[in-house]
Amino acid sequence: MERFVDEALIEVSSGDGGPGSVHFRREKFIPKGGPDGGDGGDGGSVRFLVRLNLKALSHLAMQRVFRAESGRPGGGNRKHGRDGRDVEIALPPGTLVKDAESGRLLADLSASGDSWLCLQGGRGGRGNWHFRSPTRQAPRYAQKGLPGATRRLAVELNLIADVGLVGQPNAGKSTLLAALTNARPKIAAYPFTTRSPYIGVMRNGDAELIIADIPGIIEGASTGAGLGLRFLKHVNRTRALAFLVDLGDAEPGAALEVLRRELGAYDPALLSRPRLVVGTKLDLPESGERLRELEAAAAGERVLAISVWNRQGLEELARALVELGRA
Known part of the structure; x- marks a missing residue:
């Protein structure tokens, strides 16, 4: 590649x-x-x-x-x-x-x-x-x-994109991008699979949306940890954000807070952009309880839950992303 x-x-x-x-x-x-x-x-x-x-x-x-x-x-x-x-x-x-x-x-x-x-x-x-x-x-x-x-x-x-997919490593960003768009990012079950931003185009009815998969954000990314500083700059040119949180994570609320904190530390204006929260891997047995924890941590933000594996929630998410990109 x-x-x-x-x-x-x-x-x-x-x-x-x-x-x-x-x-x-x-x-x-x-x-x-x-x-x-x-x-x-x-x-x-x-x-x-x-x-x-x-x-x-x-x-x-x-x-x-x-x-x-x-x-x-x-x-x-x-x-x-x-x-x-x-x-x-x-x-x-x-x-x-x-x-x-x-x-x-x-x-x-x-x-x-x-x-x-x-x-x-x-x-x-x-x-x-x-x-x-x-x-x-x-x-x-x-x-x-x-x-x-x-x-x-x-x-x-x-990068200019309508929506940027932001999440910790292995939150399912690349898998979701491949399911929604024509992009074919590298996908594997280990951290930092995505080492470069990927761009895909999603078509939903008459709407066309450019979506960017931003490499994983970890604790300390705003000060250079992981691949942080090099790729956080790409978030600056996305019109809206989708925070992806793995529902297999033992503490999904804490994972969401890491994303908020690191983006806010890099550029506080990022947190004022249109955004929604997406719980991924809804097919996992523990996802129901974790989703409730995530919704509580989201504190009123819109939360959607999906499974790319069985395509549950993908149509609703596609419609929501179109609305988000036009906000």
């Missing part, structure tokens, strides 16, 4: 402008024609744009240096040099572009159609035709093209 890449350091350069031409008209019967040197072409620019089909920055791990083409020299008979080809770098929605040295945010590309001109190509130099005058009829001078520019950039992906 392709490695999920959410950060990349790249170098981009715009093209140099092409030099103007020093050239004189030479035709039969006109041995001393005037200047007719053409302008150099402009250098290519560097532009970033959003592509909805991209979900990660894996392509930037394979190519880290991008250089636009330089403009071509001008020619005789006032021929304009060809402009250099631009470089267009496609990014998934929800990507931040920062200056690699200062960390200053340069662009936030969030939606389809977003684009950002990062570097303009160098302007082509003017040919000697421009420098003729009544007192200087044979100028032997043309401008050089202006140089392009280079920038080192830090590109960071903040």
Whole structure:
């Protein structure tokens, strides 16, 4: 499976402008024609744009240096040099572009159609035709093209999803994502199976919902424990949250409190987003009692219970997630 890449350091350069031409008209019967040197072409620019089909920055791990083409020299008979080809770098929605040295945010590309001109190509130099005058009829001078520019950039992906599935390791997030969407995350019965966020699209009637499976949140995640800090940032770009709690857990109320506490410590604003609580593994014998404990700990928050194994509660949850994502 392709490695999920959410950060990349790249170098981009715009093209140099092409030099103007020093050239004189030479035709039969006109041995001393005037200047007719053409302008150099402009250098290519560097532009970033959003592509909805991209979900990660894996392509930037394979190519880290991008250089636009330089403009071509001008020619005789006032021929304009060809402009250099631009470089267009496609990014998934929800990507931040920062200056690699200062960390200053340069662009936030969030939606389809977003684009950002990062570097303009160098302007082509003017040919000697421009420098003729009544007192200087044979100028032997043309401008050089202006140089392009280079920038080192830090590109960071903040996933955008309608709903983020948040829970402790083995709460059943990946299993639920696979049951509801087209995603096929790695699923196994040991902690931290999910080491990268997974994205899936759920279709329920006419509604389409993007759901993100965020890797497991454990005690101390907000200070870096487990995979905490690296992936908590992805929660920031989910519109709503579903807290998943394993009904096989001996203390489901305490598990819910860990999620609240760690997200609140990372960013208190996360707890003000629309959310619901989902008790998973309802097929377990002890789930009834644990569900009552979870409902008590939820203190008025909406609680749903599901079993992916026998699909109990999945239709109701799908409808609830659509409502949540639109809240």
